[in-house]
Amino acid sequence: MDLNYSQDQIALSDLVRNICHDFCDTTVVRSCEDDALGYAKALWDQLSQSGLLGIAIDETHGGSKLPMLESAAIYEQFGYALAPVPHFVSSVVSALIIDGGDNTQLQNQLLPGVAAGDIILTPASLEPEGDYEPEGIQTSATMTSSGYVLKGVKRHVFYASSADYLLVLARTGENKxxxxxxxxxxxxKGVQLIQEHSMASDCQYRIELNNxxxxxxxxINAEGDGWRLWSHVLNEAIILDAASAVGLAERALEITVGYAKEREQFDKPIGAFQAIGHYLADCATAVEGARALVYEAAWAHASEKPYAALASMAKLFACNTARDVTAKAEQIHGGIGFTMEYDIQLFFRRAKQQQLNWWDSRYLEKQVAAAVLDSDQPLAVADPFTIEVESKRS
Known part of the structure; x- marks a missing residue:
C-alpha cells in the first residue's frame, strides 16, 4: 500500500480544486444556504463538462468509472471547498444503487443521464421514527393491479427539490x-416535499408519500434484495464522505493557522503562544491520521480486499476529526468565529451535520464494535508494509 498520491490522483485533485476555486468560493456556498434548490448550478455544469459526474458509472453507460483512491482525491477537494452540489447523492449513492440492481432497463435509461448531469437522483431512506436498521423502514409498498402503492414519510432527503427521481426504500413484506x-x-401524484432546515443550512426535505x-x-433491485443492496452501497460510499470530511478539516485548519499568524495579542501573533500552538499541532496530527485511515479504506476497496470495517472506521474518525478541528478553530477565533460574517462557522456547522449524515457516529461505532467483537475476520487487510519487507527478504 502506497499512501502517496499517484499522478492520476494529483491530476484529478488539481482539476477539482481549480474548478472549485473558480466556481465555488464561500460567497457561492453562502448563497446556497437554506435555498430551495440548494446547489450551485454553474459548478454543477462545470463538473459535468469535465466528466466528473460519472466517476461511479462505467463507460458503457457514458461514465468514466474511477478506482476508489482517485474518487477519494476528488472528494477531499469537494470537502475542502464545501461544494454545494448533489454529486454524492446522485453520482455516487444513486448511481451505485442503479448499477448494482438487476433492472437493466432502468440502468440504460438513467445512468447515461446521471453521468451527463441531465438527470439528478437522490435516495430516500430515513424515516421519522426509524434508525439505520432495516426495522426503521416502515414506508409500505403494496402490490396492486395498478402497480406498487407507496405510503409513508421520509426525512433528510438531500436535494429532493432538484431531483428528477427519488430512490425510495419501502417495505414489501413482514420479514425484517x-x-x-x-x-x-x-x-x-401523491409526492409532497417539505423543506427542512438543518444545522448546515443545506438542502434537505421531508417527503410524504400519499398512496x-x-x-x-x-x-430497482431483485425482489427482496433492497436492504442488502442499500447496505453494500453505503459501505462503499461512506469512504468518499469520509474523504470530504478530511478536506473540510484541512481547510478549516488552514484558515485558523492563517488567523493565528495575523491576530496579535500582547504585541505578538497568538500563534506564538504555546497553548494555541499545541491546539494547532493536535489538529494537524488528527487530520493526517484521518487522511491515512481514509486512504487505507480506499486502497482496500480499490484492491478488492475486505474494506467494510475500514470504511466505518474511516467515516467515524474523519467526521469526528472534522468536528473537533472546527470546534478548536472556533475557540481560537474567539467570539468573532461564531459570527456569520466569518467563514469558519461555515465549516463548523457542516462538520457537525456531517457526523449525522449517512450513518451517524453511534451507528458507525456499532458497526466497528461488531467487527471487533462478533466477527473472526480481521479488521483490516494484512499489514502491507510487512508483506513488502518479507517479499524483499525472500
Missing amino acids: KDIDIFLVPRDA VIVDTNSR
Whole structure:
C-alpha cells in the first residue's frame, strides 16, 4: 500500500480544486444556504463538462468509472471547498444503487443521464421514527393491479427539490429485510416535499408519500434484495464522505493557522503562544491520521480486499476529526468565529451535520464494535508494509 498520491490522483485533485476555486468560493456556498434548490448550478455544469459526474458509472453507460483512491482525491477537494452540489447523492449513492440492481432497463435509461448531469437522483431512506436498521423502514409498498402503492414519510432527503427521481426504500413484506428500492418521479401524484432546515443550512426535505403509484418496473433491485443492496452501497460510499470530511478539516485548519499568524495579542501573533500552538499541532496530527485511515479504506476497496470495517472506521474518525478541528478553530477565533460574517462557522456547522449524515457516529461505532467483537475476520487487510519487507527478504 502506497499512501502517496499517484499522478492520476494529483491530476484529478488539481482539476477539482481549480474548478472549485473558480466556481465555488464561500460567497457561492453562502448563497446556497437554506435555498430551495440548494446547489450551485454553474459548478454543477462545470463538473459535468469535465466528466466528473460519472466517476461511479462505467463507460458503457457514458461514465468514466474511477478506482476508489482517485474518487477519494476528488472528494477531499469537494470537502475542502464545501461544494454545494448533489454529486454524492446522485453520482455516487444513486448511481451505485442503479448499477448494482438487476433492472437493466432502468440502468440504460438513467445512468447515461446521471453521468451527463441531465438527470439528478437522490435516495430516500430515513424515516421519522426509524434508525439505520432495516426495522426503521416502515414506508409500505403494496402490490396492486395498478402497480406498487407507496405510503409513508421520509426525512433528510438531500436535494429532493432538484431531483428528477427519488430512490425510495419501502417495505414489501413482514420479514425484517423484506425491503425493496423503488424509482419514484419527484413530481408523481401523491409526492409532497417539505423543506427542512438543518444545522448546515443545506438542502434537505421531508417527503410524504400519499398512496403514490409506480409501475412494477420501478423496482430497482431483485425482489427482496433492497436492504442488502442499500447496505453494500453505503459501505462503499461512506469512504468518499469520509474523504470530504478530511478536506473540510484541512481547510478549516488552514484558515485558523492563517488567523493565528495575523491576530496579535500582547504585541505578538497568538500563534506564538504555546497553548494555541499545541491546539494547532493536535489538529494537524488528527487530520493526517484521518487522511491515512481514509486512504487505507480506499486502497482496500480499490484492491478488492475486505474494506467494510475500514470504511466505518474511516467515516467515524474523519467526521469526528472534522468536528473537533472546527470546534478548536472556533475557540481560537474567539467570539468573532461564531459570527456569520466569518467563514469558519461555515465549516463548523457542516462538520457537525456531517457526523449525522449517512450513518451517524453511534451507528458507525456499532458497526466497528461488531467487527471487533462478533466477527473472526480481521479488521483490516494484512499489514502491507510487512508483506513488502518479507517479499524483499525472500
